[in-house]
Amino acid sequence: MHYLLLGLIILAFVLIVFEDVVHLNKAKSTLFIGTLVWIIAFVFPEKSPQAIQEALNEQLLDIAILWLFLMAAMTFVAYLNEKGLITQLVYRLLPNQLKLSTLMILIALLGLMFSSLADNITASLIMLSLLASLKLETKDTLKFAALIVFAVNSGGVSLITGDVTTLMIFLNGKVSILNLMLLILPAIAGVAILALILMQGSNEIITLPKFKRPIAAGDKLIAALFLLTIISTLAMSVLFSVPPVLTFLFGLALMFIVHRIIFRKEQNPNVLEYVREIEFDTLLFFLGVLLLVGMLKELSILKLLPELYTMMPAVVANYIIGILSAFVDNVPLTAAILQSDIPMTRGEWLGLTYAVGVGGSILIVGSAAGVIALSKLEALSFISYLRFIHWLLVAYTCGYLAVMGLTQLLL
Template sequence: MHVLILSLIALAFVLIIIEDVIHLNKAKSTLFIGSLVWILAFMFPEGGNIEHVKEGLNENLLEIATLWLFLMAAMTFVAYLNQQGLITQLVYRLLPSKIKLRSLMFMIALLGLLFSSLADNITASLIMLSLLASLKLEPKQTLKFAALIVFAVNSGGVSLITGDVTTLMIFLADKVTITDLFLLIAPAVFGVMMLALFLMRGINEEVTLPKFKRPIAFADKLIALLFLMTIVGTLVMSVAFSVPPVLTFLFGLSVMFITHRIIYKSETKPNVLEYVREVEFDTLLFFLGVLLLVGMLKELSVLDFLPQLYQVMPVYVANYFVGILSALVDNVPLTAAILKSGIEMDTADWLGLTYAVGVGGSLLIIGSAAGVIALSKLTELTFITYMKFFHWLLMAYTVGYLGVLAIANL
């Protein structure tokens, strides 16, 4: 049964890769196989212990529900701001009417790093992808910018305990301190800048950006401010009181609904709750399917082999390959398996692992939340088209990882 389930999981990832060939939406295929493997686990439990399967499913569903609700709240904010054209207006006001694609690429890279440092990876991805869509670039250029955004967003959060779950896990295990994590900032920025240089090779064009300046309504400004306050409040409440980010985001969303209702008392104005319908549920269903598949891998103890990796190669080499592995397997169970294994590392190696599991998922489009969101929102982006940048992404990841080891050991 284990072999059958693992084969189905492998099939699910293959179907994602060949989506354009078979014309089967990846959200449908992953949800189908993700739910099927759990049904099989209940029908044929290992050793007849069905309680263990129930416990595993409940734990997995809790993680999924938390992510779903968080995504729904963040995507509703972004859907409203997009519908009102606020993000587009801000972009057009910040950028000149004409700009070279090289300069634009550096600006996008820095914005991706900045947003993911201030907010979580998911919120930063939604904002950056909305920004990218508003630029209306050619498909070939859009793909390059998408790869850069995914890598930049994942790189920006590794140095903050609120920026990436795996960073928080390693910090809570007392493996690194807050000041240790600050050492990751320079290598993360350097890795992103290197990727931008790789991707801009052969690009000399200058693009003309349309100018549609118009007054921004007071209500839109207020809701944009609420969005910013929600992000800041999430960071503060998480660090100060350990409040789960999903709670603060849901609270911020409810304040947005109430504020909109107070401003627009007239029934002629559309109900702000309608913007929940603007959320791309394909993205949410795809997340659901992927997390069910990853949860089953965890249930089958597929990650138990990880400690053996550290017995056959030096720690810093093993950490590097764990980062690459995180492009295939969710980085949270990977990090948990290493923390529970009792592997001894010095601070430099723990920082190397923090960077590796935070950024390594960028190598494949299905390896991180930022990648999955990009895959769902950009029609030009597929598993195969993203793979065209694999060598550049691997080089940037390697440069950043070596930078972490160099600075940490110094």
């Protein structure tokens, strides 16, 4: 039964890879197989039905939290996109004409900044909306997509609110806030190296559209509320351990109320209509992928990971774990290592923090940012992203080596 379930999970990921060949939407295939493996687990149980139900409930709770968070963030972004607010603000900061290579550097910096201020899901939605508005050629769109995914994943590794795995390692007492700040420079270095590689041959001058229409005061207020929601989410999480999803849902509810008050005398569409603008393919894809990862956890595949640390030095094992996080969700990977209580130095724990936070960028399905990009950009597929895998590995390796070098010098 283990082999059957594992075979089905592998089949699901193969169907994602060859989506363009089989012409089966990845959201449909992952949801189908993701639910099928759990049904099989109930019909042919190797544990008690109660144990399987508890495992499924735990997985569904994680999925529900992610769904609700995504729904709230995507509704905000859908509203701001509809009003052209994000693109207007960014374009007003940029010159009318600039080299494509210069734009690539600016996009990398924006990705790092947004994911540091917010979280990688919100940052991904904002950056991908900006990328879509640029209307670049397909080859350039793919380059920018790879850079955005890597930059967004790199931006949050030095903040306990920026990445779940960073928070997990911090809460286990393996690193301190000051230790995590050491990851800022390696994260910037990795993104800079990838940007320098990808910008080769991109010397053409492009003209950016300029939005001349004024931004309505009400829309500015909604944008300010979005920013306040992000800041509040970070503050409430750090100060009072309020779950980020709760604060974000509160911000969304406040947005609905504020919008109703502002536009009560105007013939404006109901703000709830923007919930319908959400691309539910993205949410269904997440649902299917997380069900598959949950079954991998049930099959105890992840429990084999700590054995890596008995076969090789922790520095090497952490590097490999980062690459593995491109295949399996980094949260259960990190949890398996923390639960095994592997002895590591403070510097080695920082190396693991960077590895599991950034390593998922190597494959498009290896991180939330990648999955969102895959769902939102028509030109992007698993195969088209693979053309950058060697450069992503180079950038990841350079960032990881920078972490190791800094920790050797300062810790």
